[in-house]
Amino acid sequence: MDVRHYGWMLLCATLALTGCDDDAPGNEPALQDAVAYVGHWAAEPDWCARDGEERMITISPSRFEGHENVCEMTATQESENVWQGQLDCSGEGMESSERIRLQLENHESMTLTWLDRDDAEVSLMRCPLDP
Incomplete structure (x- = not known):
């Protein structure tokens, strides 16, 4: 399945579960808009199919997973196609906390700061859904 179709399916499922009322309690704008950056991402195309240090990262609305670490992420939207995230990470017996910015250039590329x-x-x- 094409990654774009996956994104639309996820968006439709999210809307079906949360409803269309943006003012509903617990209906956080950052979570609704997070669909745009959700997926598998890599710095090099061949990293999409690799394991190890040079591999893809996986980003969900509330999670950032890389090589040997998992981070819980709280993201807020700064502007159209730009989010700032707070990462609380654990991996290799250590814990850390840091901030990132996710800026979508288009649906297929992003700058991580x-x-x-x-x-x-x-x-x-963006990596293909099934590398």
């Missing part, structure tokens, strides 16, 4: 790492940027591409 590590705000607590001197604004280091990584360009990411």
